[in-house]
Amino acid sequence: MNKFILPIACFLFLTCLSQEKTNNELDSDNQSKLIHKAFELFPVNTEIAFGFIHNGQVTYSGFVKNSNELEPIKNEQSVFEIGSISKIFTSTILANAILEEKVKIKESVNEHLNFKVHNDYEFSMMQLANHTSGLPRMPGNFIFNSSDPSNPFKDYGEKALREFLELYIKLPDKRNVKYEYSNLGAGLLGYALTNIYDKGYEELLLEKVFKKYEMFNSTTKAEKLTSLLVQGLDNKGKPTSNWDLNILVGAGGVLSNVEDMSKFILAQFNNANKELMLTRKETYSINDDMAVGLGWHIKKESNTKHLVWHNGATGGYRSCMVLDIENKNGIVILSNVSGFHESGGKIDKLAFDLLKIGD
Numbered sequence: 001m002n003k004f005i006l007p008i009a010c011f012l013f014l015t016c017l018s019q020e021k022t023n024n025e026l027d028s029d030n031q032s033k034l035i036h037k038a039f040e041l042f043p044v045n046t047e048i049a050f051g052f053i054h055n056g057q058v059t060y061s062g063f064v065k066n067s068n069e070l071e072p073i074k075n076e077q078s079v080f081e082i083g084s085i086s087k088i089f090t091s092t093i094l095a096n097a098i099l100e101e102k103v104k105i106k107e108s109v110n111e112h113l114n115f116k117v118h119n120d121y122e123f124s125m126m127q128l129a130n131h132t133s134g135l136p137r138m139p140g141n142f143i144f145n146s147s148d149p150s151n152p153f154k155d156y157g158e159k160a161l162r163e164f165l166e167l168y169i170k171l172p173d174k175r176n177v178k179y180e181y182s183n184l185g186a187g188l189l190g191y192a193l194t195n196i197y198d199k200g201y202e203e204l205l206l207e208k209v210f211k212k213y214e215m216f217n218s219t220t221k222a223e224k225l226t227s228l229l230v231q232g233l234d235n236k237g238k239p240t241s242n243w244d245l246n247i248l249v250g251a252g253g254v255l256s257n258v259e260d261m262s263k264f265i266l267a268q269f270n271n272a273n274k275e276l277m278l279t280r281k282e283t284y285s286i287n288d289d290m291a292v293g294l295g296w297h298i299k300k301e302s303n304t305k306h307l308v309w310h311n312g313a314t315g316g317y318r319s320c321m322v323l324d325i326e327n328k329n330g331i332v333i334l335s336n337v338s339g340f341h342e343s344g345g346k347i348d349k350l351a352f353d354l355l356k357i358g359d
Contacts (some may be wrong), residue, residue: 030357034150038148038350042341043237046336047230048347049075050354051258053330056269058262062082076259079153079217079228080334081242082319083312085261086254087186089209090280091129091295093112093193095275096208098125101195112192115162118169126273128189129294130184130283134175136186150234150315154244161191161247183251186295201249207226213267215260220253232316235340240316252312261321261332269328280308280325307355311348313339320351331355 036337062075127133195222234240323330
């Protein structure tokens, strides 16, 4: 059997029973074609790790592109930046705070800031988590090409965030409640949670998420994982630096692997877990096909079937995670495809397509 097909067959739980192809083997062929097609678009040294969850059972697969060859690789413990999937962890900390009665879901975040927001603009915890606060995608005083363009967030600290919210923020007098994706909002939520608990964001992640779900290779500190860290690639396929999200860490600063992320997916299938259920509860309907919970996006496949998902992108990495809660199926894809690569969005499509074939 082709060395590319075999690992795919393994993680799809396939068994060759005869010369005749079974339905599952046909699925394997289709999945192989999808993955191979995706890799064609990406540069040499692209590495992708897959975590597949089928009916609550986890399997892994991984590949690296060497020249024009696609080689299987064991990389479920290799670490990637997960980008904006980090927002799900920030929302999970929020859900814990709500259940611990440290904060109410519609409580103003302003009460947990040590400065006054310009023009008395107010934002609730829920609005920051579901992107309905009216805040822009990025703060207006954020300069992407800072002292290190390959690590653009590292100079944007608490002073800059406070300055923007105190002096420069401008919003319409009458804000219509609508969905507008905001890294600023998620970063501000993470910052507020550190004030609520009087603990750093990394400490909160360890306490509320990573230790609880035995995610032993997840962190916001890249220097902790240098032996396991996959090299990020820029949009031209050249090595690039990791991102330090600084004060906006809650919007996208987590590093993890598919082993840890699969544990987090499995935890989502436990209906006794109230904080995770709270993050997935719909809080705002974007349109007939899409809604949002606390962090999670909700894709409405039909009247009865919904998928919850999130993706992520940084200068050197691209990720996507999709869950079918009802059937206990899911997929997480972590890669070193740059968020700026012209075909980076194919990672999202690949995740949905693979999950659909695997159902």
